[in-house]
Amino acid sequence: MNDAISAAGLVKTFGPTRALDGLDLAVRTGEVHGFLGPNGAGKSTTIRILLGMMRADAGAVRLLGGDPWSGATELHRRLAYVPGDVTLWPNLSGGEVIDLLGRLRGGLDRRRRDELLERFDLDPRKKGRAYSKGNRQKVALVAALASDVELLLLDEPTSGLDPLMEEAFREAVLEEKRRGDRTVLLSSHILSEVEALCDRVTIIRDGRTVESGTLAELRHLTRTSIEAELAAPVDGLAALPGVHGLRVDDLRVRFDVDTSELDPALRALAAAGVRTLVSRPPTLEELFLRHYDRSATAVGAGAEVAR
Amino acid sequence: MSAATRELTGTRGLLRLVLRRDRVVLPLWVLFVGVLPVSYVTAIIDLFPTAAAQQAYALTSGNNAAFVALYGRLAGSGLGDLVAWRAGFLPIVIGLCAILTVIRHTRTDEEAGRRELLGSTVVGRHAPLAAALAATWGASLVLGLITAVSTIGKGLPSAGSWAFGAELAAAGVAFAGVGAVAAQLTSGAGSARGLAIGVLGLAYVLGVVGDISSLSASGTLSWLTWVSPIGWVHQIDPYGAARWWAAGLAVVASVVLAVAAVALSNRRDIGAGLLPARLGPSSAGPGLRSPLALAWRLHRGLLAGWVSGFVALGVVLGYLAGGLGDLLKEAPQMADVFARLGGASGLIDSYLAGMLGLFGLIAAGYAIQATLRMRAEEAAGRAEPVLGTAVGRLRWAAGHLVFSLLGPAVVLAAAGLAMGLTHGLNTGDVGREAPRVLAGAMVQLPAVWVLAAIALALFGLLPRLSAVSWGALVVCLLVGLVGTALGLDQRVVDVSPFTHVPRLPGGAMSVTPLLWLTAVAAVLAAAGLAGLRRRDLPVV
Numbered sequence: 001m002n003d004a005i006s007a008a009g010l011v012k013t014f015g016p017t018r019a020l021d022g023l024d025l026a027v028r029t030g031e032v033h034g035f036l037g038p039n040g041a042g043k044s045t046t047i048r049i050l051l052g053m054m055r056a057d058a059g060a061v062r063l064l065g066g067d068p069w070s071g072a073t074e075l076h077r078r079l080a081y082v083p084g085d086v087t088l089w090p091n092l093s094g095g096e097v098i099d100l101l102g103r104l105r106g107g108l109d110r111r112r113r114d115e116l117l118e119r120f121d122l123d124p125r126k127k128g129r130a131y132s133k134g135n136r137q138k139v140a141l142v143a144a145l146a147s148d149v150e151l152l153l154l155d156e157p158t159s160g161l162d163p164l165m166e167e168a169f170r171e172a173v174l175e176e177k178r179r180g181d182r183t184v185l186l187s188s189h190i191l192s193e194v195e196a197l198c199d200r201v202t203i204i205r206d207g208r209t210v211e212s213g214t215l216a217e218l219r220h221l222t223r224t225s226i227e228a229e230l231a232a233p234v235d236g237l238a239a240l241p242g243v244h245g246l247r248v249d250d251l252r253v254r255f256d257v258d259t260s261e262l263d264p265a266l267r268a269l270a271a272a273g274v275r276t277l278v279s280r281p282p283t284l285e286e287l288f289l290r291h292y293d294r295s296a297t298a299v300g301a302g303a304e305v306a307r
Numbered sequence: 308m309s310a311a312t313r314e315l316t317g318t319r320g321l322l323r324l325v326l327r328r329d330r331v332v333l334p335l336w337v338l339f340v341g342v343l344p345v346s347y348v349t350a351i352i353d354l355f356p357t358a359a360a361q362q363a364y365a366l367t368s369g370n371n372a373a374f375v376a377l378y379g380r381l382a383g384s385g386l387g388d389l390v391a392w393r394a395g396f397l398p399i400v401i402g403l404c405a406i407l408t409v410i411r412h413t414r415t416d417e418e419a420g421r422r423e424l425l426g427s428t429v430v431g432r433h434a435p436l437a438a439a440l441a442a443t444w445g446a447s448l449v450l451g452l453i454t455a456v457s458t459i460g461k462g463l464p465s466a467g468s469w470a471f472g473a474e475l476a477a478a479g480v481a482f483a484g485v486g487a488v489a490a491q492l493t494s495g496a497g498s499a500r501g502l503a504i505g506v507l508g509l510a511y512v513l514g515v516v517g518d519i520s521s522l523s524a525s526g527t528l529s530w531l532t533w534v535s536p537i538g539w540v541h542q543i544d545p546y547g548a549a550r551w552w553a554a555g556l557a558v559v560a561s562v563v564l565a566v567a568a569v570a571l572s573n574r575r576d577i578g579a580g581l582l583p584a585r586l587g588p589s590s591a592g593p594g595l596r597s598p599l600a601l602a603w604r605l606h607r608g609l610l611a612g613w614v615s616g617f618v619a620l621g622v623v624l625g626y627l628a629g630g631l632g633d634l635l636k637e638a639p640q641m642a643d644v645f646a647r648l649g650g651a652s653g654l655i656d657s658y659l660a661g662m663l664g665l666f667g668l669i670a671a672g673y674a675i676q677a678t679l680r681m682r683a684e685e686a687a688g689r690a691e692p693v694l695g696t697a698v699g700r701l702r703w704a705a706g707h708l709v710f711s712l713l714g715p716a717v718v719l720a721a722a723g724l725a726m727g728l729t730h731g732l733n734t735g736d737v738g739r740e741a742p743r744v745l746a747g748a749m750v751q752l753p754a755v756w757v758l759a760a761i762a763l764a765l766f767g768l769l770p771r772l773s774a775v776s777w778g779a780l781v782v783c784l785l786v787g788l789v790g791t792a793l794g795l796d797q798r799v800v801d802v803s804p805f806t807h808v809p810r811l812p813g814g815a816m817s818v819t820p821l822l823w824l825t826a827v828a829a830v831l832a833a834a835g836l837a838g839l840r841r842r843d844l845p846v847v
Contacts, residue, residue, distance in 0.1 A: 051695055054843040073699040081695035087688040090495055092604060093587025096595060103596040104696035125586040129418075129494060140692065153695075 002065060004029045004151055004183040005050060010059035012045055012207075019045045020056070021207035027185055027200075029150075032177050034198035035187040036288060042207040043187040044084055047155050050185075051081060064151060077106045080144035084155035084187075086136040088128030094139040095124030101143040113146040119168050133160035145172055152176065152184045158193060166193065173197050191284040203288065211287070218287055223256040225280045226265065231273025240264055251275075317430035321438035325412050329442070336404045337446050340397055341453030344471070347390045348461040361389060371654075372627060373661035375522060376515045377788065379541035387467045387546030390458065391474070396788060398478030398540045399511055401450065405443045405479040406503040409486030412439035415496040417577060426577060433569055436490075440483055440565055447479025463546070470545035470554075477543070477557035481536040482507060484564025491571035501612055508616060512623055514538040519627045536560060598698050602706035605684075606677060610714050613673045614721045617666065621725030624662045625744070628655050628726075629733035656813030659730070660747055666722045667751030667805055668784055670715045674759035675776050677711035682766050682773040685845045700839055708763070708832075715755045723748025747811035753824035754804035758783070760831035767838030770846045 005027035012020040020042045027033040037043050048054040050063050052072030061068060066075050088097055095117075102108025117124055120138045131139065137160045144152055158166045170193060176182045177197070188194050194201060195215065203211040203218075211218055223244065230251045237253065238246050242261025247254045257265045269277070326333070355361045362384040368374045369381030369392070378395030382388050413436055416422045422435060455472030459465045482503070489503035490496075517532030518541070532538035542553045594600050681704060684690045693703055727744030731737030762776035769775075786795065786803040800806050804827070807820040 048843075053691065053694060053845070072694075073697050076695060077697040079695075081692070083688060083691050083695075085688055086692070089601075089605060089689060091587075091608070093589065095589040096587060096591040099591035100595050100601060101692055101696055103591075104598070104693065104698050106697055124589040127585070127587050143692075 002029060003027060003062075005033075005061075005063055005185060007046070007050070007061040008059055010046065010049060010061060011057045012042075012049065012054065013057055019207055020049075020059075022059070023204060023207055024209045024212070025202055026212070027183060029183050030180055031199040032173060032184040032186060032197050034194035034201035035185055035204070036189075036191075036194060036201055037187075037204040041204045043204065044155055045207075046204075047081075047153055047185070047187065050153060051076070078149055079151040079153060080105060080147045080149045081153045082137075082140045082144045082155060082157045084159065086133075086140040088131060088136050088139060090127060090129035092128050093125050094122060094128070094131060094135070097128065097139055098124065098143040098146070101140075102147055105147050105149065107148065108143070108146045109148055110146075113142060116142045116145055116172065119172070120165060121168075134162060134165065137161060138165065141169065141172075145176070150182060152182065152186075154184065154186045156187055156189060158188070158190055166190070169193075170196060191288055195284045201284075215284065218284075219259070219281055222282045222287055222290065223258050224262060224282065225254075225256050226269075227254045227278040227280075228252070228269055229275040229277075230269065231275055234268060234272035237265070237268055240268060312431075314431040314433045315437050316434060317428070318434040318437045318441070321425070321430065321434050322441050325438050325442040328412075329408065333408065333442070333446055337450045338453065340401055340404070340475070341450040342457050343397065344390055344394045344454050345457045345461050347393045348386070348458060348463065351386060351389050351393070355389075358384075361386060365389060370522060371658070372519050372522060373658040375518050376624065376627075376658075376662065377665070379514065379537075380518050380521060382544040382547040385546055387458075387463045387471070390463065391467075391471050391545050394471075394475070395541060397475055398537055399507065401447065401475055401479045402482035402485075402507050402510075402537070403504065405447060405483040406486040406489070406507060407500065408443045408446070409439045409483050410490050410496055410499050410503065412442070413487070414490035414493070414499045417490075418494065418496045422577060433572065436487060436565075436568060436572065440487055443483040443486070444480050444561070447476045447483065450479060451476025467546035467549060470543055470549040470551060473551065473554040474540045474543040474545055477554040478537070478540045480561045481540070481557040484561035484568070485536075487568035488564050488571065491568050491575065501609075505612070505616070508620075510535040510537045512620060514541065516623055516627070598693065598703045598706035599709060600706075601693065602710060605680060606707070606710040606714065609673075609677065609680075610710065610717065613670075613714070613718045617670075617718050617722035618725040620666075621722040622729045625659075625726035625729030626733065628658055628730045653813060657810075659726070659744055660810040660813055662726070663723065663744070663747040663751065664787065664805060664808070664810070666719060666748060667754055667808065668780070668787055670718050670722075670751065671755045671758040671780055671783065671805075673718055674711050674715045674755050675762045675780055677707070677714050678759050678762035678766065679773055679776065680710075681707045682770060685770070686847055688845065691845060694844065700844070701836060704836060704839060711759045711763070712756060715759070716749070716752055719748045719751055719755070720745065743812040746816075750808050750811055750816075750821060751805070753821045753828065754808050756828035757804040757824055757831070760828040760835065763835035764831040764838070765835070767835030767842070770842070 003026050005025060007023065007025040010020045010023040010025075011018070023042060023046060025035070025046065035043055035046075045054065049056050049061060050068055052068040052070075052075070055069050064075055064078055068075060088094070092100070098113060098117075099108070102113070120142060122135060122138045122142065124139075126135070128136070137157065141154075141157055144154070158169050161169060173184060173186070174197065176184060184197075186194065186198065198215070200212070200214050201218065202209055223242075230253065233248075233251065234253065237243060237248075237255065240257075240261065241264070242258030243265055244256045244258075245254075253269070255265075351361070351364075355364050365381055365384035365388070369384075375381075378392050381392045413422075416425075416435065425435065426432075451472035451474075453472075454475050455468045458468040458471060463471075485506050486499075486503045489499045489506070492502060493499045513531045513535040514537040517529050517535065517538055520526055520531070521529035532542065536557055539553045539556050543550050595604070681690070684707075690703065694700060723745040724741065726748070727741035728737060730744060731740035734740060758776070758780055761779050762773065765773045765776050783803040783805055786800055787805055804824050807824060809815060809817050809820070
């Protein structure tokens with residue numbers, strides 16, 4: 001199957017700042033793809049290039065099989081976009097904005113619109129200036145989710161929503177996912193959300209892709225946390241390759257180990273005799289922190305996962 | 308700490324914030340407007356070196372209704388009188404600057420949410436308003452001081468010059484109060500600005516009606532001058548009667564308005580206006596389905612405001628034209644002066660043409676405002692959701708351009724018809740006057756388009772500099788209002804597109820300059836649209 005989005009080597013500069021510096025992104029048709037990065041990493045710039053609002057200085061980009069810059073208008077019939085910071089027209093009601101954006105896109109499903117309004121507990125009669133940040137976000141989300149499109153580009157769509165509404169959003173995206181024919185690019189800071197929704201993730205930093213793959217693949221690249229109570233003191237654990245942050249408190253040991261070096265470490269523990277053992281796979285949050293920690297120059301080089 | 312002091316805690320810090328944020332704009336208008344009268348001194352001495360020449364000029368111009376409408380009544384024929392009279396338009400400019408400054412630091416901040424951020428720190432409830440007013444009052448006083456000192460430096464009598472400075476300062480002080488009240492009434496900064504500028508416009512019109520009425524012998528409406536703050540400051544008559552108490556009137560009004568603003572703000576929540584927000588429809592009407600329909604929703608209020616303002620001004624100014632013919636009968640000694648202007652009909656025509664030229668300049672302000680709506684939409688992030696749908700950039704821009712190009716046509720036609728019909732009913736010859744005056748209004752359109760196209764070109768090619776298009780309008784205003792009085796070089800005067808518009812009614816109609824102006828506008832607009840298609844969006 002073709003990729004819904006493929007971007008390679010994207011470069012975009014704004015004066016002296018280099019917002020994108022060789023970014024790669026591949027989103028397969030039908031998947032929900034998490035797009036992660038700290039503030040200013042270039043997520044919104046990438047999405048604007050995908051929308052044909054900005055033109056990349058270098059690199060190749062395809063969206064739904066077309067060129068997002070020259071074919072913007074036609075491609076936009078097949079996608080819906082929710083900006084990161086939604087502002088509405090002060091004198092238009094939320095319902096009017098939803099209908100207008102849907103019609104400009106080429107039609108929207110009225111039943112789905114009303115159902116979404118209900119689910120997001122949104123009063124469509126309020127004027128744009130009367131909505132809170134979260135409610136403005138909901139207006140844009142309803143407009144996007146009620147459109148019958150192939151691709152949803154969502155730029156931090158839950159940044160203003162309360163936990164209840166976040167849950168409603170998750171359900172809505174999971175429904176999209178179950179339909180199987182919709183692709184979703186979801187830029188986010190909420191890691192539990194990405195973990196719950198996304199098939200694959202791309203992590204970017206300073207305008208460059210640092211990781212891309214399924215969550216399982218990414219986990220494989222990182223460390224597992226081990227906490228064990230032993231029958232006898234263990235020696236030589238610190239000397240094993242891939243063991244980090246070892247703390248020994250009498251017979252209790254805690255450490256992180258590179259997933260590829262798990263086996264020798266477990267053997268060493270078993271040799272001493274294991275009374276209890278807790279092993280935890282890395283959360284996305286830990287992955288995230290390791291990539292974002294500015295002091296960490298390379299993956300795995302001294303980035304401590306604190307808990 | 309008393310309650311009043313507590314409410315004003317932090318004013319000094321906020322005042323510094325206001326001055327820091329306005330460190331370029333504020334000194335610019337204060338200095339520029341402040342020293343402008345000095346250039347009048349030089350120009351008038353150049354053009355009318357002798358007292359006799361000045362007197363002759365005073366006799367012709369001081370009774371010309373078009374000039375009276377612009378500058379107010381001329382009180383004497385001395386150099387100082389002439390300078391203060393030519394500066395009669397400045398109180399309106401200063402009032403506008405004062406209104407914009409106060410609202411920018413009160414309601415605009417509140418709408419943007421910055422007021423809330425400040426309010427959470429140790430800042431009294433009324434401190435932001437107090438800081439904005441203090442900055443504007445201070446700026447007005449500095450402006451007056453600059454005018455007084457610089458005109459004294461040019462050799463005008465010092466007592467008169469101090470009163471002259473007070474006249475200009477009083478205008479700023481008075482309209483700062485108007486801005487403060489308007490900022491409390493509406494929840495949007497745009498409508499607050501519209502409200503306050505509407506009051507300024509009304510003050511201007513009342514002043515004009517009073518002044519022109521006092522030209523005629525009966526002077527039945529001359530009391531209207533005393534209803535208008537613009538009238539008050541004109542009545543100071545700095546180099547003649549020097550009525551300082553009239554300046555005091557403006558100061559008292561400003562203080563009363565400031566107190567009213569505080570009282571109003573005590574009755575409302577931060578962020579809210581006094582009028583409660585109403586609910587809208589839960590779904591869009593069938594018509595709201597295109598960028599043009601969206602543009603109509605965004606522009607209709609502005610258009611309606613401009614049309615009603617222009618109709619009102621057209622009716623008033625058209626009504627006043629009729630009274631001018633009487634002047635001839637009342638002042639036979641001036642007959643030969645008027646004969647040189649083309650007799651009674653020539654006098655009225657030149658008045659009508661002058662007023663229509665003024666309409667053209669003001670309509671250009673509307674055209675720029677409408678064009679820059681696109682920039683506002685872009686900067687606020689409201690262009691993105693629309694352009695993220697199947698709407699191309701040109702189609703989006705076209706929706707707005709309908710209003711920046713045809714909007715001024717509607718506005719000018721409304722003004723021309725209102726003026727022509729009123730004047731025609733007055734003279735009893737609607738069939739003759741209405742089309743002539745309407746034509747005089749419509750010939751302004753190509754020049755207005757040039758200004759709109761300058762704004763569009765900047766928006767497309769140099770979006771961050773879009774606001775510079777207001778500078779282009781200021782240049783046209785200065786060339787139009789003071790250019791000839793200053794004896795500017797013809798090449799400078801030619802820069803303004805309005806210089807090339809035929810002066811109708813009365814003047815010779817010429818199509819060539821209109822075609823040229825339209826062509827210039829088309830080229831600029833095409834460049835702007837080409838730039839818009841190529842550039843990144845949004846540029847913030």
